[in-house]
Amino acid sequence: MGEPITAPVAPTTKTISGFSPDAGKGSDRKDDFAGRVGRGLLALAALLALALVAAASASAGPASTRIVQTAGEIVPIPAAVPHEEGDMVDSRIVPDLRWIAQHFSIYVTDGYSGPLPNGEHVGCNNCHVRGSDHYNGLAVDVVPLNGTSGKCDTTWTGITRLALWAEPVQNKPALPFRWVGYDGDAGHGCGNHLHLSWNHAPASRFELAEWVEVFPVGSAPPRQPRQPRPKSPPKPPPGPAGGISSVRSGGLSPRGD
Numbered sequence: 001m002g003e004p005i006t007a008p009v010a011p012t013t014k015t016i017s018g019f020s021p022d023a024g025k026g027s028d029r030k031d032d033f034a035g036r037v038g039r040g041l042l043a044l045a046a047l048l049a050l051a052l053v054a055a056a057s058a059s060a061g062p063a064s065t066r067i068v069q070t071a072g073e074i075v076p077i078p079a080a081v082p083h084e085e086g087d088m089v090d091s092r093i094v095p096d097l098r099w100i101a102q103h104f105s106i107y108v109t110d111g112y113s114g115p116l117p118n119g120e121h122v123g124c125n126n127c128h129v130r131g132s133d134h135y136n137g138l139a140v141d142v143v144p145l146n147g148t149s150g151k152c153d154t155t156w157t158g159i160t161r162l163a164l165w166a167e168p169v170q171n172k173p174a175l176p177f178r179w180v181g182y183d184g185d186a187g188h189g190c191g192n193h194l195h196l197s198w199n200h201a202p203a204s205r206f207e208l209a210e211w212v213e214v215f216p217v218g219s220a221p222p223r224q225p226r227q228p229r230p231k232s233p234p235k236p237p238p239g240p241a242g243g244i245s246s247v248r249s250g251g252l253s254p255r256g257d
């Protein structure tokens, strides 16, 4: 009669001891699965965030801009930015040019166009329209590096991407760009050249502008953002002396080519 007493106990113990580890494993497995799903979702979210950043950077120009009020000077374009020999620009747009050259395969065919203090002439002569930003060193004409000249083919794909980044909607350039000349603009476009001008204070021909709007290179949309979260909205650039803020410079040609 001892058995009936021990029998229920033994199976119970067995059941408990047999079941618990399984249950434990089961829940462990479940936790692992949940963890994997969670990590998977996080990865998916990160990918989506990357895609959003990529989409934004492909369509909306630089993430933020700032006004540079320190004095500029006409300087040679650095070697890091492929260019026609002798081409020069306002020093304040050089960091942006470097960034552009790192992300797009460009070759600058003209920058500043005008006299230097030493009397020499830089850039093409009388090839730009009146009021062109080339006369202030704040514009560049670019073509693909090692691209096909005079023919719109696949070598122009990167330049087209750059043009759309700088001007997502025709005649509505993304700041800091003042005027973008490409498809839809006479004398510009795929197979011809892309013109990029930076927004700046009104300035006379062959004079340096009091301020120039640029995109801070550190905050320009990088290919691999350091943080997946969108950044806090950029602070509006400090208005230049006189209280004019980010107003596209008037008084110049409506086009800056």
Ligand SMILES: [Zn+2]
Residues within 6 Å of the ligand: 128, 134, 139, 140, 141, 194, 195, 196, 256, 257
């Ligand atoms: Zn131009």
